[in-house]
Amino acid sequence: MDFSWVIKCLKLASNTLLGVFILAGIILFIPTKFAEILDVNQIRETSRPWISLAFLSSGALLTGNLIFNGFNWFRSWSNARKHWVLIKKYLADLTSEEKIVLRKFIFEKTKTNRLSFNDGVVQCLEHNDIIYTIAEAGVYGNVVYNIRPQVWRYLNKNKQLLNINEKNSPP
Numbered sequence: 001m002d003f004s005w006v007i008k009c010l011k012l013a014s015n016t017l018l019g020v021f022i023l024a025g026i027i028l029f030i031p032t033k034f035a036e037i038l039d040v041n042q043i044r045e046t047s048r049p050w051i052s053l054a055f056l057s058s059g060a061l062l063t064g065n066l067i068f069n070g071f072n073w074f075r076s077w078s079n080a081r082k083h084w085v086l087i088k089k090y091l092a093d094l095t096s097e098e099k100i101v102l103r104k105f106i107f108e109k110t111k112t113n114r115l116s117f118n119d120g121v122v123q124c125l126e127h128n129d130i131i132y133t134i135a136e137a138g139v140y141g142n143v144v145y146n147i148r149p150q151v152w153r154y155l156n157k158n159k160q161l162l163n164i165n166e167k168n169s170p171p
Contacts, residue, residue, distance in 0.1 A: 014065050017058045024055035083129070087151065090128050091161055097121045099162045102130070105147045106155050106162060117143040 027035075027044050028051055035041040044051065094102070098121055104113050112134070115122045122145070125131045130151050135144040147155075155161060 014062065017062050017065070020054055021058040021062055024051050024058065027051055028055055084150065087129060087148075088154065090130070091151070091154065091158075094161065095121070098125060098130075101125060102147070102155060103162050105131075105152065106159060111149075111152055112144060112146050114142045115145050 027040055028048070030038070030040075032041060035044055101115065101119075101121055102125070105111065115131075117123070117133075122131070126133065126145070129148060131145045131147050133143055134146050
């Protein structure tokens with residue numbers, strides 16, 4: 001017996017499985033009066049085992065798909081949250097040079113600045129996902145950088161992080 005059709009069923013898209021699940025559920029569970037009106041009563045009685053199999057298997061595959069996608073979403077959300085915690089820790093311990101670069105964004109109320117790509121401080125901020133490049137072609141060694149939206153909001157709410165004091169000043 002050839003079971004290659006099972007593999008083909010496992011590859012069906014979720015929306016197709018949902019359609020099979022709903023249609024099989026309607027055929028199986030509608031009252032007899034409505035089944036007679038829709039003219040599916042005879043099909044339901046003669047093919048009940050196959051319709052039940054389609055209903056249960058599509059339901060199981062949809063449930064597995066839901067669990068798998070839910071797990072992937074949670075893992076993505078958890079990684080983003082961990083990354084944001086690391087960014088906040090980094091912002092709490094900025095050097096005075098990094099604060100000067102970021103002050104240009106916050107106190108000039110702009111999300112875009114032209115900065116030198118040769119500057120180690122700018123490269124460090126980019127490496128730590130505080131700012132990012134939006135235009136590769138620079139003029140006289142300068143490149144256009146944007147500040148990340150969540151960093152922008154966080155620093156606007158916590159401007160005291162950009163105050164320069166003895167702790168963060170260079171030696």
